[in-house]
Amino acid sequence: MRGMKKWQPFKSLNGQYEVLDQMKKKRSEVSKPELSEDEIESLNRSLNDLKKGDNTKIVFYHDHEIYERQAIFVRCDVLEGRAFFLGLSVTLGDLLSVSPV
């Protein structure tokens, strides 16, 4: 028997699956988590402790999603409000946690 082959959708309407994908993406969206005073303080401490070249695990929020990455720390620019990692820069406000690996 042909299994799922016979149940192939008709796809008669262009754009139907795009709308569905958008809907699925929207469902997985999260709002930006609020950090508590303590969490901000510990984040600040971890950032201050980092030296250029440190291997770190970072968690940050971007475009309704939360990302977790391993990245090498480069520098923190307070004026620009961004933390720079190798091949990645994150707005300080979007950074949720930093921990050395």
Added chain:
Amino acid sequence: MQTDMKRTDRVILAIDLKSFYASVECLGRDMDPFTTPLVVADEDRGDGTIVLAASPFIKKEYGVKSRCRLYEVPKNIKGLIIAKPHMKRYLEVSADINSIYLDFVAEQDLFVYSIDESFLDVSEYLKIHHDTPISYAKKIIETIKSKTGLTVTCGIGKNMFMAKAAMDIEAKHKTDFLASWDYSDIPLHLWPISPLSKMWGIGQRLEKRLNDLGFYTVGDIAVSDPNYLKEKLGVIGEEIYYHSLGYDDALLQDTYVSNNHSLSVGQVLLRDYCYSEIPVVIRDMSIELSDRLFTCKSLANNFILYVGYKDHTGYGKKVSFFTPTDSAENIGKRLVEAFLSDPDTKNLYRQISIVALDIVPNDNYQGSLFEDYEGEKRIRTLEQTLVSIREKFGTVKALPCSALTLSSTFITRANQIGGHHA
């Protein structure tokens, strides 16, 4: 045959939105689809235009069928509403409904079959919620009703085929639009079905072939020899034998990925076109196809142009490229050449489709020694820019000049989804 319990003893719901387009239109007017005579059709296209959907009320009281022609709808019906289709709205409502399904099941347990039909595998959820199939289905149906106002038809079965058959054959005619089948219900409900094309999987042509072999009801098939059916009709024959017994080995979670991908763009022209007007339309459609290839990040080697005459006959032409392409310019040029190579100036044309065959992903673009690389690159950059403009600001914001001619359908089609008003 698969006797794997995992495949043949599941709880599958097949859910169909009742007269979907017509119900959405009724609800948009704060009216009840069960008491409002409404058909969805684009009146501006004349009396011969197709009726996309009809409300349950007009279907029942006046015998109007979906997919009939507008002139077949009796005009003397009191309070008749002819609603212009809003395809975009239907897509959104359909997504909302599928979002409700996802509140009940995970993504992999939902299979979207068409705009108004979905299958849900709820086997595992019943164990967690200690619920029965019918009461779980009722919860989903009630949620849809309260959140969107739409009525649905639901079939419950042990596999996808059984759920679909329960929905099509029994649920549609019940007052609560819900039917639950087990293997023991098959002889009672499925076997008397005749003509055969009422059963899912049998079309008009297959029905004729089965009739010629002496099968007139589903029961006839069920008591026959599967080897005989396989010998006469091939894999399909064996498959409908198992279907007639209520068996289906398809597992909703196994998504089937077709390996021979093709993309197509087609249209039925609104009036008769003469020979000299066709090239413009072919170029318009090449742009449409190229945009779609571009959004799927694909290229294609072979293209087919099909032109249909007024009398429903027609012919096809194949165009092959040396390297896969998605360039509207090149595709359009070659297809127009192919069309002009066979001048048939007498006939009037009514239908055009172009198909891209053997689609490959565009990440491994292979250059060729024989092409003008620099020139090619400039065209590519230009076309990519045009596609991005159209994607960001709307299709009509970057037009070919030919789109402004009388024979062009580019602008009209840009405002349509699936050939109907967006």
